[in-house]
Amino acid sequence: AQSVTQLDSHVSVSEGTPVLLRCNYSSSYSPSLFWYVQHPNKGLQLLLKYTSAATLVKGINGFEAEFKKSETSFHLTKPSAHMSDAAEYFCVVKLGNYGQNFVFGPGTRLSVLP
Amino acid sequence: EAGVTQSPTHLIKTRGQQATLRCSPISGHTSVYWYQQALGLGLQFLLWYDEGEERNRGNFPPRFSGRQFPNYSSELNVNALELEDSALYLCASSFGDQPQHFGDGTRLSIL
Numbered sequence: 001a002q003s004v005t006q007l008d009s010h011v012s013v014s015e016g017t018p019v020l021l022r023c024n025y026s027s028s029y030s031p032s033l034f035w036y037v038q039h040p041n042k043g044l045q046l047l048l049k050y051t052s053a054a055t056l057v058k059g060i061n062g063f064e065a066e067f068k069k070s071e072t073s074f075h076l077t078k079p080s081a082h083m084s085d086a087a088e089y090f091c092v093v094k095l096g097n098y099g100q101n102f103v104f105g106p107g108t109r110l111s112v113l114p
Numbered sequence: 115e116a117g118v119t120q121s122p123t124h125l126i127k128t129r130g131q132q133a134t135l136r137c138s139p140i141s142g143h144t145s146v147y148w149y150q151q152a153l154g155l156g157l158q159f160l161l162w163y164d165e166g167e168e169r170n171r172g173n174f175p176p177r178f179s180g181r182q183f184p185n186y187s188s189e190l191n192v193n194a195l196e197l198e199d200s201a202l203y204l205c206a207s208s209f210g211d212q213p214q215h216f217g218d219g220t221r222l223s224i225l
Contacts, residue, residue, distance in 0.1 A: 043204055051211075101170060
């Protein structure tokens, strides 16, 4: 069965320090992987996506993620956290080649301390 | 381009009533997904519609239902509302194998 694990339910960093949000997946297929961000009382916004091209994917707002097949990981990083990055982050794996199901991880809440 | 729009923003109902939530997808998107985000429970998949047909359904009782119209907009109906139905209901749309784009949700409160 396909699944997504986000290893930390809550991550707290200081402003200006690096961010690392961890995601591992299990999938029988070569997956499509995504990271979304959700600010309070808002919908989810796509940060970046991996679809079997370059393994290092750059997204919006300075975020990037690296696909490591051997480790079945897709960790999200940012060199320097900003206060506006405080939000909930979801790692998502897409099953199949057309539409179908998107499996969401449980989410990681990122807090940024001044 | 206009994003996914959901209405109403907030909806307050009492137990036993019925609620209707609406979603307009991004122009050109044929798939609409509904999710429930209850406090502390993460994102739970409800329904997936594509080209007017229900393609998949999450583990929710039959009182959660919906439909997709010829213009690809969608409605989610929840009958016999219960207190635990209080949540943020999110709609997303996509086309083909492209990522989902989300609306800002409808906050449903059951008194």
